[in-house]
Amino acid sequence: MERLDIRKASVAGMFYSANADELEKSIEALINQVPKKSVESNTIRALIVPHAGYVYSGQVAASAYAQLDQDAQYDRIVLIGSSHHNRFNGVSVNLQNFYETPLGKVKVDVELAKELIANSKYIVNIPEVHKQEHCLEVQLPFLQKYLNNDLTILPMVMGSDSVAEIKEITKAVKPLFTENNLFIISTDFSHYPDYNDAVKEDALTAEMISKNNPELLFEHLQRLKERNIPGLVTGLCGWSSVLLLQFIVEDKEGFEYVPLLYQNSGDKLSHNHQRVVGYQSFALVTKEDLEMNDEAREYLLEIARQSIYQYFDQDYSVPDYSHEGIEKYRGAFVSVYVKGKLRGCIGTFQPNRKLKELVRKLAVDAAMHDYRFKVITEKELNHLSLEISVLGPLKMINSIDAIQIGKHGIYLRKGFKTGTFLPLVAMRNGWDAKQFVLNCAMKKAGMSEQELKDAEVFIYDTIVFSDNHEKSM
Template sequence: MLSIEREPVVAGTFYSSDPDELIHQLKECFVEQQLRVSHRVSALVVPHAGYVYSGTVAASAYALIDQDAKYDNIFLIGSSHHLTFNGASVYNKGHYKTPLGVVPVNIQLANQLIEQSKNIVFNPYAHSEEHTLEVQLPFLQYRMRNLTQIVPIVIGVKKYSDCQYIASVLKPYFNHKNLFVFSTDLSHYPNDEVATRLDKQTVDLICKNNPDELIEMLNDQHCEDGVLTKLCGWSSVLTLMYLTEGKDHYKYEKVRYMNSGEASGNKKRVVGYQSVLVEDKECTVESVSQYEKDYLLREANYAIQTSFGIEIEKPDIECDIETGINSAFVSIYVNGELRGCLGRYNVSCSLPELVKDLALAAVFEDKRFKEIDASELDGLSIEISLLTPMKKIHSIEEIVLGKHGVYLKLGHKKGTFLPQVADKTAWNLEQFLGHLARDKAHIGWNGWQKAELYIFEAIIFSS
């Protein structure tokens, strides 16, 4: 296939065409941003105007991305400003270029989307002059150390149902492995007072994550004087909302708002800009980032070392981990030998506090093992198992050994085996349950047959 690199078309107008000047421009956009990083970014909503007008708003969203985050793909999705066509167009002929270099396109995935989807095509005119996606790339190049490949999609539809279809095609990719960036500006071109009021109403609707309510607003033909549109990239935003509709674990959060009047000084005719963060709070085995795992291990090690009077550098910044996880086990090993393992379920404290408490308890309170002394700390390692919410089962056929841990309860007696027990023992299912019932719950080998059984998964990581 002939490679046709997509050349920048708004470099020199929307942003600088000189690489050094562009870096300075981006640095200025990011300098105002708060020092906060989210490790659960599923999607961002960002504006697409010239950097002098909306650059700080866009940067406020991109600043939330961990600089060292590694995504398989970054889906860039915007609405066409120049033409209307059925469905959406994905660029599959080459790579995108900016003054900062080439950004690779996942051409294989682009081809796959085209082959599998009746309303996703390659329309060269959708990309040739469109700035919506282009202006996002320097932000990604500046912010991300591991920028891999993008999937550039321009939506041309004017029908709500097509947005729903596009969302259905993209849904298999809307997960922790990929980042989605949707672009829109807000009201065009009321005065500052009207824009601020209308834009708040629009963004509040978006953050409610209810596509029907947004469509109702879009269908409302009443516009105040001077308002050309309330949401220029409505098809992109609606596609996002169809991706997250009905899933409470996706949380929308307004990040920053401003309008062009703040930069231009003209408050009589403005365009509104808002950045929005969409985080995935669902607890799955993929939902805890490597940064969060490393942080928890550092916290546990700090608690253990300082309890022995060892001076050690405290973890640099606090990490607000919102996983929905409130159950965990911590195992302590010395030179590879298990020397303590304790867990707690459904606690109300924060996850870092839970892990620190369990680390100390495993070292000092697990009486099944020989007490650890300070001379053994050099050979100490920590294994943390974070437990996903438990699910009651009605048949042991629902248990997948090696994947599921099992919690057993009969009256006041209970016991737990973590998923890794099956891997370490090579027991079959009946042996796994028999040992759990007899050795942990003390209800006899066949006691599991009368007990309540719950399964869970564990996010397991170690130092």
Template sequence: MRTNILFRVIVVLLLLFPGQLLAQDRQPAVAGSFYPGNADALKKELSQLFQNTSTQTDSSIAALIVPHAGYIFSGKVAATGYAQIPIGKAYKNVFVIGVSHRVRFSGVSIYPHGNYITPLGKIQVNDTLAEKLIAENSFIHFVPEAHQSEHSIEVQLPFLQYHLKKGYRIVPILTGDSNPATTRKLAEALLPYFTSDNLFIISTDFSHYPANATAQKVDKETADAILSGKPEQLQKVCQETAPNPPENVLTRLCGESGVLTLMEMVSGKPDYHYHQIIYQNSSVSSAGDPSRVVGYYAISVTRDNEQTFHLTENDQSYLLKLARSSIETYLKSGTVQKIAPGYPEGLQQHCGAFVTLIEDGKLRGCIGQFNPSIPLVEVVRNMAIAAATKDTRFQPVLLSEMKSIEIEISVLTPLHKIKNVEEFTPGKQGIYIKKGNRGGTYLPQVAEQTGWDREKMLSHCARDKAGIGWNGWKDAELYTYEAIVFHEK
């Protein structure tokens, strides 16, 4: 009887808390062989690998393609790749995409329960995100035996622990095949997370086992295909390995599927760029054999920095005072206030802004301008007056109301046209919908105020702001932007 009750309790617990009960930290499999198994020795080796690396310290890096061989062979190339990221840079998530070398399976495997362990300590897995990706995509599974002894993810982790600011979590992804359909689906699933607060690491070596001279030629052809930014070009080059491969080339790119996934995410986006960082092969290692080598490249993908605004507290205070005085001057005299010379230099930049008026916690007026040809300081003055007098949803503001009105200003980045709605992140970005001569927008803060998800944001904006119907966004031009939002206290 007791056994039966215990069995039932276990079943209930498994149903209610499967992840927690099945959670098992993934122990290091290649520590002591691919890299030192002792923490102090590993830190010392990493320190030596990062010495004299060619560093660009490019904070706009979106992804790195780096090798995963033993550190004695590829550690310098990998370290030079990681060195392009400013030391201590903070990320929310690091997606590490490796390839399963020992276990073959269809689709993709993500490690969802437990964390990864290295000699430098525990590196936390974003199990919530891992489980979400598995639940939402039929081709993504958890194949425990694939992760158990696989090195392509593990060897990257000490570099992350040594170089990045703590606080990030990893999403460990293994590809089980190089089916182009799988890489396209994986790219689509990961695209919403391909943002500036996440980093993507693509773990791959290049040619396997040709002589040094052949490796250099073959690896350059493969790297050039990647640098072209065209997934079909890389597929074409990799297909040349079979049925008539170059001499002694077993594979051109063992992590082809991970690289193709990255290229699919970046394809067609002119604000992303590929950069060759360094090339070596195993012949340069003291343990290498020039007649039988493996090639290693470090390649980065950077995104154009969105226009950033470094508005100081003084800048923000000036704009808020200007907005209020401009409204009051116009309501008193019907004249537009002149802007006195000597205003803060940062307000000379040309960028859009919206001015929002709030009375007793309710919207009283909101008007803005994108991509202006006048300085920010003039945009704020003009939009403040317009919000008070020209928002057709409300009666013009009366001077007597100004004591109870709070002013909020949103300074905008340039508009960025998107091709896929998954590129729109409500709460972080605003949305602008344009169809013909109609258009409408919601500022980033609207998502938090309303609780709407992506589709509701788009539908409400299309119907209520652009006037093109609930589903009008589906065949309209879509633009995103970000904002610095500040208000009177």
């Protein structure tokens, strides 16, 4: 019988529980604490996830894995992280048959690894590189627990700190970037600044990643080192792995990075805000056009109206209609007007149901459950008009100069204080970007001007359509 070559878990009992039952329960708890759908599962081509102990970065990692379809079938999962213990030229792939965790064994695509080594001088096998390296290992229990199928992985540990070499490695790895493979890039963000510096600098690094420009990201990280921020050792510990992914997709149209969740170790250890480590997750997704045809828009408006009428036990029939756009998972807002005056506006950024289902729910919520307005009465149905805003993904920005009035909505977050304005709010009030943000902070999020200074600011695209008429019963 052939002897299996198994890479044993090296950080079980330290970074995560060595007990299988405890490990499963901890992952379930982490997954249950995060939104399940910030992006559509079938658009995900790569995830960027942290690799610290689960008590510190587990929730951020879970925010990425929770986006996947649990029944998704991948030919292989390409795991890429940067070495914490060794420096060497190129990238080392593991040739052991399996990785083992307390949840069992995971198969390694050894034949593909050998093929890559044979075809590129920059892809090597250095066994000692993989023995104690945790950045890939800590991803496996999430994959084992969350995905309902047998896994095959290609473990790759980056050793190079040369941009020229990373470009050469890109040439060898790029053919693997297909719809049938999932890439997982393992990296933490800032190491050891104080809490406030971490929040500020990690937001800027996240914005650089979102721009999908590897040269720009590298220049940013170099400038970060030159600024001598107290305590800061690195702004992105797995920068070479992130850079590899960016080089893979930089010349490909139709991809975007969607930030999912940010935390740092200070959020978990409230008594230690002096030396923190930052964690940010991303999904790299294929961009999908928000636009939909006139029939799809009319259908969404009609089913929104139908939902409100049915709340009052009124008959309102809508012919069946099928369109790809209304089946997608998207965020949305529904606004309800009576005789042209706003009487409710409710929405969500989390696309946790198909758009057609979400619109039905939001329509009733806006008409009957927006505490800022009087509820709609049955007598007012004759004078009802509706407006629907379909939302693109949130994109973190570092400067309000990125806001385009009339195009972008904004979302602000500072701790538990959050607020959003749709694009039309700025246009209707004649605000510039500064006024747009300030009014959102003070009127919607309840922030002071001081709190706004270090709040997270996001933008998002929308398409907006309305019926602009009153229907008779």
